[in-house]
Every structure is written in C-alpha cells, then in structure tokens.
Amino acid sequence: MNTLKFKTNIKCGACVATVTPHLTKAVGIESWQVDLQDPNRTLTVTTDKSPDEITQLVQEAGYDANLV
Template identity: 60%
Template sequence: METVKFKTNIKCGACIATVTPFLNEAVGEGNWQVDLQDPKRVLTADNSTAEKVRQAVEKAGYKAESLN
C-alpha cells in the first residue's frame, strides 16, 4: 500500500466531520488528513489504495480526484 493524494470538495470542519466515519472505516483512524488551507483541499491517506479512499469519500457525498 502507499500514500495517496486527492483533490476534494471538502471545504470545512463540518465536511470533515461528515467524511470521518467513512474514511476511518476505509483506511483507519489517524491514517488520513485533509489540508483545508490548500485551494485543492488535498486529502492525503497513508497505507491505502486510491480506489478505497475514493469510494469512502464518495459514499460520504463528496468528490475525490486522484493527484497521484
């Protein structure tokens, strides 16, 4: 597994709260983060596959476009 990065439409703390249970289930708590200061709102996930992360974000109602 590897570190994967995505451009997302996650914009705020409330958005992060929404995706948290989905991403924690998919990649594990503490294995992901969203940089809200970056204009692309980059989501970085460690030790996971791009498809698994993308599916978790979309299941939460957001979009994730791979940057890798």
C-alpha cells in the same frame, strides 16, 4: 503502506466531520488528513487500499476525490 493524495471538494470542518466515520471505519487506512488551507482541499491518506477504494469511501460521504 502507500501515501495517496486526492483533490477534494471538502470545504470545512463540518465536511471533515462528515467524512470522518467513512475513513476511520475502513480497515487498511493507517492515517488521513485534509488540508483545508490548500485550494485543492488535498486529502492525504496512508493506506493499503487502492485509490479507487478511497475515492469510493469519500463518495459514500457525499464528496468528490480525484487522485493527484
């Protein structure tokens, strides 16, 4: 498992709720969280997936994610 961090445009609890089904349904993601207090709205994911796969899942939910 790797821990990956992404800068996102996820801004609030409702945004997190929108992303939740996309990340929780994905096989290979052990855990994830978004730090809404961080100005970069950092998404931290513990996963076997590649950064591109995580970015794709977040984009499917309508948000941006850039590996940091």
